[in-house]
Amino acid sequence: MHLVYGYSRVSSRDQNLETQIDQLKARRCDLIIQEKMTGATFKRPELEKLLKQTQSDDTIVVTRVDRLGRNTQQLLQLVEDLQTRNIHLYIIELGIEATHRNGKLFLTILSALAENERALLTEKRNAGLENAKRKGIKLGRKAKSKAKVDLAIQLWKKGEKTIKEIEESTGVGKSILYREVKKYGLKRE
Incomplete structure (x- = not known):
């Protein structure tokens, strides 16, 4: 029997998985895995357990590309592993089967663009912090009296x-x- 697994992840404990879970239920996933862990880390225990239990011809469904990883290399390694094991990966937002040739190409391009966007946001944030420091603006919490x-x-x-x-x-x-x-x-x- 081939199973369809849904994987949902948010980056922090105070974020809500509800929207992702609703989308995964609509895709008729047999089991939905939930994780609250930053995508920047390579350690995602629930995803690792999921990857160990999947078998040939099973499918993993995610709502968006960034639920699986934060950089192109990390994501492509995962897709390669799934492809080698004949496990399908479906990304709802894109409407693609990422383990097929064209889906993998599209995923590579999108992942690279997302990684670039995160780098730009980091640069902007750092420039803003430097500008505030130059102007003498105190950053962080206000000190208690x-x-x-x-x-x-x-x-x-x-x-x-x-x-x-x-x-x-x-x-x-x-x-x-x-x-x-x-x-x-x-x-x-």
Whole structure:
């Protein structure tokens, strides 16, 4: 029996897989694999498990090319592996079977364009950050006032309030508090 597997992936834990899953269900996938992992990493445990369990003539369906990888080389290696194992790859957004000759050519071109777009966005972001630094604009989170941090430390040292209560009353997060406590080697009274 040949199975159709759907693979859905988002880059961060707070993103939603629902739209991809709906599209994969519409393609009548027998099993839908879900993963929340950045595509920039080569380690995607759920995809790796999926690739191990697929057999000749099975099909893997994804909604978009970038669900499988973030660079052309990574993507083409995957397509080559699937092709060698006679596993079909269907990309919904493109409407193509990527493991066929023409589909592979089209996929190569699109993947290279997407990789180039990511590089351009990175260049633009870095140029914007450099420009902001030249203008003296402070980047990152606003520093907590020294008075609030000092108050949080005093409350922590007394040991009368929980960390959550200290956070709520001073607005100083536990990571800042612990960093300051460690920095000065402070102990509770």
